[in-house]
Amino acid sequence: MLNSIPSFTRLVSELAKFPGIGNKTATRLAFFLLRQPEAETEALASALLDLKRRTRFCSVCFHITEEDPCQICTDKGRDDTLICVVEDPQALLAIERSRSFKGRYHVLHGALSPLDGIGPADLKVAPLIRRLEQGTIQEMLIATNFTVEGDATALYLAKLTQHLGIKLTRLAYGIPMGSELEYVDEATVNRAVEGRREL
């Protein structure tokens, strides 16, 4: 009988595209929206459209931002000699939350994964090398995830930048194996940044 309400079924199928949200949850969410005042739904719809219209990736570090360059890249209080390389904006935010790192960042937007056909050209590797070649950076903290792909990416970057004579570090163990940084608690991330070791 839901077939007779196309706008309802369409919303359910759109909501079910979210990761971790199946058809039943999507239906529950749609019924919830149905009971909300129209202004609430409009606020959500406009927030959705705004996200895409207003945010972009910083042309320097590739973090999400509304202004280019982003607030981290333009922050004069940060250490220009130190750069932290992460897989995604979520990982950057996890490190920021730990308040243990005061350098610059570089977001790769992924990790090497030959099985998924993701090579260096699919990541923001080339802009990273250009930043390193400018000569200001003295230490690169490779904070890719502690997964097979993250470790492979760290190793790849280490080899690729060997000739630049930059000190390479990796987050200290203490972060559970196989974790994604986004879900690690702040205190653990803090310890891991403080105890970073030379690669």
Place this chain on the structure above:
Amino acid sequence: MLNSIPSFTRLVSELAKFPGIGNKTATRLAFFLLRQPEAETEALASALLDLKRRTRFCSVCFHITEEDPCQICTDKGRDDTLICVVEDPQALLAIERSRSFKGRYHVLHGALSPLDGIGPADLKVAPLIRRLEQGTIQEMLIATNFTVEGDATALYLAKLTQHLGIKLTRLAYGIPMGSELEYVDEATVNRAVEGRREL
């Protein structure tokens, strides 16, 4: 650092208004949207707006619909002498899925709950009485939920319609299909024994 991306934090707080979705899940969903093509986000936003613009409640049975009266109310193949009263559209859909009922429906949009300040005037009770008074309906199946509020609502409707001489029925209590008796709660077994039927 998310504070510097107002459109992102706004979307997260909008998504976190959904029942069962907290801040962490909302952030995950927002990051997922960030990686999707803009067309996907626009499809979701337009589906949201459409839901509110196109759907309304049927003026006869108060089920959600895009046409008024709804397809169930205008279906000539249904039994006009039989009406099923439910708390919400979800319950109506559950009964439709069972393919066991071929009469009309009436959606109350809630159940009596004095503690929450919900009385008969907050439900679609008056339009139900008007439908019953037209004299066509001979049996009313009260399919409110098997909760304190649902039972109270059933009892209230029974008393209210006593004088109309309509046959009142309630969904059978019993053992759910596929259950093992060992794991069914005592109250349900009790009701099932009381309501035992001749084989």
